[in-house]
Amino acid sequence: xxxxxxxxxxxxxxxxxxxxxxxxxxxxxxxxxxxxxxxxxxxxxxxxxxxxxxxxxxxxxxxxxxxxxxxxxxxxxxxxxxxxxxxxxx
Numbered sequence: 001x002x003x004x005x006x007x008x009x010x011x012x013x014x015x016x017x018x019x020x021x022x023x024x025x026x027x028x029x030x031x032x033x034x035x036x037x038x039x040x041x042x043x044x045x046x047x048x049x050x051x052x053x054x055x056x057x058x059x060x061x062x063x064x065x066x067x068x069x070x071x072x073x074x075x076x077x078x079x080x081x082x083x084x085x086x087x088x089x090x
Contacts, residue, residue: 002065002067006020006035025062026063028052037071050070051072
């Protein structure tokens with residue numbers, strides 16, 4: 001058995017965390033199916049944006065002990081444009 005953490009940020013400044021104990025060899029897709037946080041991703045179209053410690057992974061990636069699986073929201077604005085806008089405001 002392995003322990004992993006699933007982290008979701010459904011909106012700015014709001015974190016949701018789900019700690020799971022899974023069988024060795026479980027994939028990202030299997031963890032999403034087991035997690036209560038995976039339900040929100042099933043409602044979206046296309047393959048979800050997921051990563052482990054900030055690195056993008058596929059749903060067939062095999063998880064390891066201590067992994068932190070992160071569920072990412074789609075970007076609504078280009079990060080470079082956001083920085084430029086903040087810089088121009090002073």
